Amino acid sequence: MSACRIQRETITFATKRREELVDVTQQIREVIARSGIRDGIATVYVQGATAAIMIQENWDDSVQTDVVHLLQKLIPRGVWLHDRQDGNGDAHLKSGLVGPSETIPLIDGELGLSTWQNVFLCEFDGPRASRRIVCTVIGAP
Numbered sequence: 001m002s003a004c005r006i007q008r009e010t011i012t013f014a015t016k017r018r019e020e021l022v023d024v025t026q027q028i029r030e031v032i033a034r035s036g037i038r039d040g041i042a043t044v045y046v047q048g049a050t051a052a053i054m055i056q057e058n059w060d061d062s063v064q065t066d067v068v069h070l071l072q073k074l075i076p077r078g079v080w081l082h083d084r085q086d087g088n089g090d091a092h093l094k095s096g097l098v099g100p101s102e103t104i105p106l107i108d109g110e111l112g113l114s115t116w117q118n119v120f121l122c123e124f125d126g127p128r129a130s131r132r133i134v135c136t137v138i139g140a141p
Contacts, residue, residue, distance in 0.1 A: 007035035008136045015126035019072065019094075021056065021064040024133060025118040029111060031135045038109040040139015045101040047132045050091035050125035052098035058118035071097070071124075091125035098122055106139055 009031045013022060028044055046053050057063040071094045080089025102119060105112035113119075121131060 003140070004040075004138065005035070005037055005141060006136065006138050007031070007037065008134060009034070011133045011135060013121055013131045013133065015121070015123040015128045015131060017123065018126050019068045019091075020123050020126065021054065021067060021120040022123060023058065023118050024121050025058070025111070025113075027133075028119055028135055032106060032109065032111065032137055035137040036141050037106060037137045037139040038141060040106045040137065041103050042106055042111065043101055043103045043136045043138075044119055045134045045136070046121060047100075047134065048095075050088055050095050051128075051131055052095045052100055052122040052124070053102045053133070054098055054120045054122050055102050055104070055113070055117050056120050057116050059116050064120065067122075088125045094124040095122070106137070 011027050013024065015022060028042065032042055044053050056067060075090045075093045077090045082089035082092060121133060123131065
């Protein structure tokens with residue numbers, strides 16, 4: 001039995017709009033490749049209280065747009081108590097609802113995603129020059 005290994009890297013992304021989903025799958029795959037870990041898990045965690053991580057369809061961009069539009073309808077801008085502080089109460093609620101992380105199995109050195117799944121950074125309070133995603137890979141080489 002091989003010893004368990006752990007590798008952690010932080011990846012930085014810029015976002016372009018106030019609300020958007022940014023595909024970060026390729027960058028996560030690169031972290032996994034550098035880790036040399038073949039079987040285990042990858043945890044993808046965004047730092048920040050107004051962003052989230054989501055696994056979603058990668059084939060049709062309309063799905064990502066629909067996610068943003070649904071969350072805008074469910075959690076509208078400008079009606080929350082926190083908006084009195086800095087105008088981003090909706091962003092905090094959206095990020096809390098979606099969540100800051102996803103855990104994905106590693107199978108033979110690859111993300112255990114289906115054909116139509118990718119990993120997305122969900123920006124709810126952009127644009128931002130820098131969003132930090134911590135990718136932790138745990139498993140056996």
